[in-house]
Structures are given as structure tokens and as C-alpha cells.
Amino acid sequence: MRRIAKLLGWAVGLLAVWLAALQLEVSRRTHILILLAPVISVAAFGVYSVVLLLYGVLTFSDRPEEGRALKQDVDRARRDLTAKGILEPG
């Protein structure tokens, strides 16, 4: 099944649940809460995403020692390549 179909399926399902919930005989307060449920969910998902994203960025591993190791490997390669006349000295 295409990804978009799956996504729309979920959307329609949630919409149906919400519309059904709106028909329930509940207190005014609860009714307003149900009415606002989609907005609250979207906001909650937004906050969750931002937190997860920032966590991901801040825990993105910095590995400067790998940069230094590469420079050493490059020097080794350059010395040999220069000796072989493939790269110019310098």
C-alpha cells in the first residue's frame, strides 16, 4: 500500500473518532476539550518533534580526533604520491 494511503487512512480514522466523540453528551468543559483535541495534539506533536530534534543535534557526536587521523593519513599518502611523481610537491 502506498505511504500516502496509509497516512490518509490514519487521518480518516482519527477524524471519525473525533466526530463521534463530539456527539457524546458530556459537560460543557469536556465538550470544549474534545473540540480542541486536534489543536492540542498537533501542538503536542510539534513540541515533541522540536525536543527530539534538539536532543539529536546536541548529542550529535563530535569526533575531532578522526579529523586529525585523516590529516595524518593524507600526509602519508601525499608523501608517497609525490615520490611517485603523481602529485606535485607542496
Next chain:
Amino acid sequence: MPSKRKYSVLLPTYNERENIALITWLLVETFTKSKLDWEIIVIDDASPDGTQLVVKKLQKEYGEDRLILAARPGKMGLGSAYVHGLRRAKGDFVIIMDADLSHHPKYIPDFVKAQQKADADIVTGTRYVAGGGVDGWDFRRKLTSRGANFLAATVLQPGVSDLTGSFRLYRKSVLEELMAQCVSTGYAFQMEIMVRARNQGHTVAEVPIVFVDRLFGSSKLGTKEIVFFIKGMLWLLFTT
């Protein structure tokens, strides 16, 4: 780890005259040390800096059967460069990596081991697991990379941790099959190939890699690439 299989490395180049020599040297060192059978295919798009002259010198050193030059008449982009290079590949497995030394050849034995262990069709290098990482990235670059992967993971649910990385090993037959289906360009191409691979039930293994930002020259990541990526993602959402 020694195996009778042959590994073809595809190296697309555009103005990499220094880097192509350095990476070839490091690749040969790695392959020799780990006793693997190899060939390197350089796909150069008529680089004005003389990359091809250096490749020809390298061919004299390492042999024209080991180091193959697949030249094209002009800059035509990465996606088609892979297709062009793949046609010349004679190996059982194909390794795709950047020629700018962001992807260190020393990780190749890890890819080979991971492939053999899981009998995987694809092994993908990931910056996002323990042992992986980056060097030389600022906050903005990290945010962009994380954001792109987070967005694509949420929308497409591909089940791999690094969708936009391009350091990967493929079983050749699988790569040929996937290449024939892929239409995206830029960073979206890496995403599309992985999404299609998952759809078709190919097995994917991951190995941690450290991505070192290019020492020479500059990267092209800008707003245009980001817009392209998002378009590519939405397109995959609707078509796969």
C-alpha cells in the same frame, strides 16, 4: 574476512585532482591490508582542474584494469554518474562513496564484515549511532542533517537511521535493480534508493562511520538542496 568476492568502488568526481589521488592511495592501502579483490571506477564530468590527468597517472601506477576512468563530457549530476559508473563495474559488490575524503576508506572492512555477517543486500554507513559522528560541522549543518533525517523518518518510516548518507555498499544486482527505478537527484536520491530497497524487502545492515567535512574545497549544501530534498520526500510519500 578474506573473500573471493570482488568489490567495485564508484567515485564520482568534479574538480577533485588532489583528492582523487589521495583517496585512491588510501583505498589501495585498505584493500591490500584486508586482502580484498577490488577495482575503482572514477566517473569524472570533464573537471576543468585536470582531475583526469591525475587519474591517468594513477592508472600507470595501479593498472588500467584496477583503476577505470569513466569520463563524461560535462557536469551532469551525481545520480546519473552512479548509473554511468555501474555499467562498467565487474564486482560482486559495489561501494559508493564521495571522493572528497569525507568518507574514509578505512571503514570498508567494517562494511564487508557487516555484509557477510547478515548476508545483507545493502550496508549503509551511519553517523547517528554509537561510534559514528562528524568532524567540522557547525550547529546549522547538524540541525539540517538531523532535521532532514527526522522529517523523512517520520513521513516515510524507512527503518534506517541515516537516510541521507551516501557511503554505502550494495550487492551489485540489487543496486542495478534499484538504480533502474530511482528518479530523484541530490540528497533525495540517497533517500529514494533506501526507501525502495525497504519496500522490496532487501536486507539492510548499518555500520557507524565518522564523516569528516571536506578538507579542501567546499560543500554545496544550501537552501536549494533543502527545497529539493523536501520535494523529493513528498514525491516518495505519494508514489511509494
